[in-house]
Amino acid sequence: MPITNLPVPRPKPPAWNRGRIVGQKRALLPKHVWAIRVRLELAEKLRDLALFNMAVDSKLRGCDLVRLQIADVFVADRMKERTTIVQSKTDRPVQFEITETTRQSVHAWIASPAMIGSTYLWPSRFHASPHISTRQYGRMLKAWVAAIGLEPSAYGTHSMRRTKAAQIYKKTGNLRAVQLLLGHTKMDSTVRYLGVELEDALTIAEGVEI
Numbered sequence: 001m002p003i004t005n006l007p008v009p010r011p012k013p014p015a016w017n018r019g020r021i022v023g024q025k026r027a028l029l030p031k032h033v034w035a036i037r038v039r040l041e042l043a044e045k046l047r048d049l050a051l052f053n054m055a056v057d058s059k060l061r062g063c064d065l066v067r068l069q070i071a072d073v074f075v076a077d078r079m080k081e082r083t084t085i086v087q088s089k090t091d092r093p094v095q096f097e098i099t100e101t102t103r104q105s106v107h108a109w110i111a112s113p114a115m116i117g118s119t120y121l122w123p124s125r126f127h128a129s130p131h132i133s134t135r136q137y138g139r140m141l142k143a144w145v146a147a148i149g150l151e152p153s154a155y156g157t158h159s160m161r162r163t164k165a166a167q168i169y170k171k172t173g174n175l176r177a178v179q180l181l182l183g184h185t186k187m188d189s190t191v192r193y194l195g196v197e198l199e200d201a202l203t204i205a206e207g208v209e210i
Contacts (some may be wrong), residue, residue, distance in 0.1 A: 024195065025154065028157055028159055029157075032145070035148040037101075039147055047109055047122065049105045049143070051137070052107065053102040059162075059182055061158075062160075062161075063088055063134050064085060064089075065157075066132050068120070068133060070110060070118070073098060080098060081106050083098065090183060093183075099155055139153060142155065162194065166194055175191065177188055
């Protein structure tokens with residue numbers, strides 16, 4: 001009887017997303033923002049606190065946030081209350097507010113010895129790059145959320161972009177305002193980005209008892 005060579009069974013490699021939370025990253029809730037701010041203040045992490053506050057206010061993509069320069073937010077020895085930058089993805093300008101809390105933390109960071117001679121708000125410690133990378137910013141974010149007991153894989157740099165935008169929509173229901181603040185060219189993009197249709201549906205469902 002001829003001997004048939006059968007293929008050697010190979011173990012199936014684990015799925016790349018095993019144990020991870022995939023899909024759209026969650027926005028931080030106000031209580032999370034407060035908790036992270038308090039921890040960074042107590043730890044006296046000037047750079048992290050300034051970066052965190054600016055990320056919340058600006059609603060910028062990570063690639064634009066890390067490239068902010070001092071001149072974008074600070075002029076004539078004072079912090080700006082509003083500023084405008086050109087988005088690298090769309091090449092379109094977007095304006096954002098800088099709240100008092102953010103102005104104070106960023107001003108303290110700019111005045112620190114670590115910022116002497118720097119042009120960028122978040123200078124890199126490596127000579128190959130003038131500012132921190134988006135990947136480094138993402139690692140910092142995961143450390144922030146992990147410090148307050150959140151699951152790091154559920155949050156990313158887009159969580160910071162969505163955080164304030166989601167609260168603005170929740171409080172006002174004004175999608176057009178959120179679209180302008182995020183710099184989206186189409187309303188559909190804003191709807192998908194915030195997931196407002198699903199959120200509205202769940203809110204309605206929660207108010208209905210059978």
